[in-house]
Amino acid sequence: MAGRRLTLSANSVLLCLKVFSGAESLSIRDRIMAMQLLPFHRPEVTDDEIQSVVETLRSGWLTTGPKVKRFEQDFAEYLGCRHAVAVNSGTAALHLALEAIGIKEGDEVIVPTVTFAATAEVVLYFRATPVLVDCLPDTLNVDPKQIERAITAKTKAIIPVHFGGQPCDMNSILELAKHHHLKVIEDAAHALPAAYQGRKVGTIGDITCFSFYATKTITTGEGGMATTENPEWADRMRMMSLHGISLDAWDRYTDKGSWYYEIIRPGYKYNLTDIAAALGIVQLKKSDQFWQARHRIAAHYHLAFADLPEIQVPASIPDIQHAWHLYVIQLNIERLRIDRRDFIQALKSENIGTSVHFIPLHLHPFYRDGFGYKPTDFPQASAIFERIVSLPIYPSMTETDVRDVIVAVRKLVKEYRR
Numbered sequence: 001m002a003g004r005r006l007t008l009s010a011n012s013v014l015l016c017l018k019v020f021s022g023a024e025s026l027s028i029r030d031r032i033m034a035m036q037l038l039p040f041h042r043p044e045v046t047d048d049e050i051q052s053v054v055e056t057l058r059s060g061w062l063t064t065g066p067k068v069k070r071f072e073q074d075f076a077e078y079l080g081c082r083h084a085v086a087v088n089s090g091t092a093a094l095h096l097a098l099e100a101i102g103i104k105e106g107d108e109v110i111v112p113t114v115t116f117a118a119t120a121e122v123v124l125y126f127r128a129t130p131v132l133v134d135c136l137p138d139t140l141n142v143d144p145k146q147i148e149r150a151i152t153a154k155t156k157a158i159i160p161v162h163f164g165g166q167p168c169d170m171n172s173i174l175e176l177a178k179h180h181h182l183k184v185i186e187d188a189a190h191a192l193p194a195a196y197q198g199r200k201v202g203t204i205g206d207i208t209c210f211s212f213y214a215t216k217t218i219t220t221g222e223g224g225m226a227t228t229e230n231p232e233w234a235d236r237m238r239m240m241s242l243h244g245i246s247l248d249a250w251d252r253y254t255d256k257g258s259w260y261y262e263i264i265r266p267g268y269k270y271n272l273t274d275i276a277a278a279l280g281i282v283q284l285k286k287s288d289q290f291w292q293a294r295h296r297i298a299a300h301y302h303l304a305f306a307d308l309p310e311i312q313v314p315a316s317i318p319d320i321q322h323a324w325h326l327y328v329i330q331l332n333i334e335r336l337r338i339d340r341r342d343f344i345q346a347l348k349s350e351n352i353g354t355s356v357h358f359i360p361l362h363l364h365p366f367y368r369d370g371f372g373y374k375p376t377d378f379p380q381a382s383a384i385f386e387r388i389v390s391l392p393i394y395p396s397m398t399e400t401d402v403r404d405v406i407v408a409v410r411k412l413v414k415e416y417r418r
């Protein structure tokens, strides 16, 4: 069992104390489990965030208003982009981005198979087709050569996903897009803050979409942001995020407020609340500090696993800043007497929480059955899926937490080495 966590006997003491005190609201088992396991993720929320949210709650203005405006301005300034449109999820940002560039029924949009559901499902909202492509074996980012092979006369856009926070090969992707007149909508759900050859992610493609879901590098609970240099797309996304009503109707949310508005298009209900933005404003201020902490943890892991041929650590391409949202190791299963599923289970027995990013889309019933995709269509992603394990990486991990992860991984490798 990893050193610092409660031992069985300490748990037993706790259990006895709780039983005898009779003051049990959580189940004892839940409580003990919570105290033992190093969770895969824990959001960084301190009194600063709580105070900011409470101020907003007391202000009398809960929905989209001054805090959202401030969050957008701060975000645009942080990245150095012209426009930032806040919405209530990363999925909403992706949906609005595709709408803004004019995706229509019958269009094709190229999407990596190694991603979360959202990246492809937003294409289906338009009755357009997400065309899945394979990844590179080292970074797990989309393979530009496979993008090129997938381009047809119907292709309208590419959605590169900066997997785990490591920027994709944007030079190749932008070159392909230029050559074939395609738009590039970056899925940067993992990539704040990240940079590619000196350019911050959020200032590179046509539109970039961020997520502030609870596990992301900064969070608003649920939330997202779309960034772009194009004022028409920004206006369009802002308008469509609030029922497609005229932009000046947003003044309803200021002291210029008026009862009058016009519906320009049938839009969506994707606006962010001021409550969420109050959290986001404070989190954004800490984004670099959070990154430093994750970067340090990644460096510890790299060093600690460098001598283990059974573990492949994440590859880093030169001249990028990796956001380190995820730290995904690949198990060289040929060298181990344990498969990925049991490795995760064994880590759990060592009280280390982990996850898997991602089950490639082509292996899910909807894409497998609906599109007839086979594992052999995506040899890299299919093979990698059997090997990947995401280790905990978040700022509040103590040195002991990081050490516990390292000790547990090394212990299992030693135990199950062929």
Ligand SMILES: Cc1ncc(COP(=O)(O)O)c(C=O)c1O
Binding pocket: 089, 090, 091, 092, 115, 116, 118, 119, 161, 187, 189, 190, 210, 211, 212, 213, 222, 223, 224
């Ligand atoms: C790669 C990727 N894209 C998009 C999303 C969607 O973000 P949200 O949950 O904010 O809608 C996620 C969320 O996990 C993600 O991991």
